[in-house]
Amino acid sequence: MSKSVRTSNHSRAENISASAAKLRLLKKLRCTLKFEKQAWAAGAQLVAGVDEVGRGSLFGPVVAAAVILDPERRIRGLRDSKLLPAERREVLALLIRRHAIAWAVAAVDSARIDQINIYHASRLAMLQAVQQLAPAPGYVLVDAVKLDCELPQDAIIHGDARSASIAAASIIAKVERDRMISAWDPVFPSYGLASNKGYCTPHHLAALREHGPSPLHRQSFAPVWSAPIPQEVLGFMLEEPAEEVTSDDEESVAAIAQVS
Secondary structure, X not given: OOHHHHHHHHHHHHOOOHHHHHHHHHHHOOOEOHHHHHHHHOOOOOEEEEEEEOOOOOEOOEEEEEEEOOOOOOOXXXXXXXXXXXXHHHHHHHHHHHHOOEEXXXXXXXXXXXXXXXXXXXXXXXXXXXXXOOOOOOEEXXXXXXXXXXXXXXXXXXXXXXXXXXXXXXXXXXXXXXXXXXXXXXXXXXXXXXHHOOOOOHHHHHHHHHXXXXXXXXXXXXXXXXXXXXXOOOHHHHOOOOOOOOHHHHHHHHHHHHHO
16 A cells, blocks of 8 residues: 555544544443443442433533333343434333333523533433432442432443443433424424534524524523524513412511511
8 A cells, every 4th residue: 555545544534523533432332231230239229320411502401311220121222322313212212211110301401501501500410310210229320420419329431332221311311302402493493403403503503693592592602602693582581470479478578577
């Protein structure tokens, strides 16, 4: 092989995008029960896998799921949700919901994401998903991060491609978030949400430049706050709702009056 051909091949290898390189890596990893078996051997009876989706989206919530798989009911084909076609994810999500010991979903909306940043919002969504599990797990396997809870846990790099429980959680979270975002497509038809799920596509960026962001876009994300047109305001957001005095309000007023 000539030097020029080798140089050309080497250049193509260097020009691969970071996302494409990550996908290549994920496809090589094997999704097994290795980490679950380690937790079971250490005495944990119920092991939950936890993952989130939507961190890189410009629109809508970040969604997390937690799943406790039944060791007696093997679900074949579990792997990182990013590596599965939508139809296969739907089938697997149905099997997970049907056969798992427990599963739960939690979401943190765009306003909260803007307040605390996407990293902390993702961790919060994952923690809330774990807290909703019934029965509660005795051990938690998390994709790459630690959660603020007392449960023993293991943060696994590329966990959604290596742990069956985390992969199951990623599938449930992905299917649920896709459903949520698609439901907003008729409300905000300009952005192509049904197809891009709120992610940064050329069409989505062009729509932001032309129409500005919607109220559900993440204002702290650069492509959103840098849009040349101000944020869209929905009609109901301009209405002044009548304030109702509840029994709790009356008790608070009474308490303040006593202090005064």
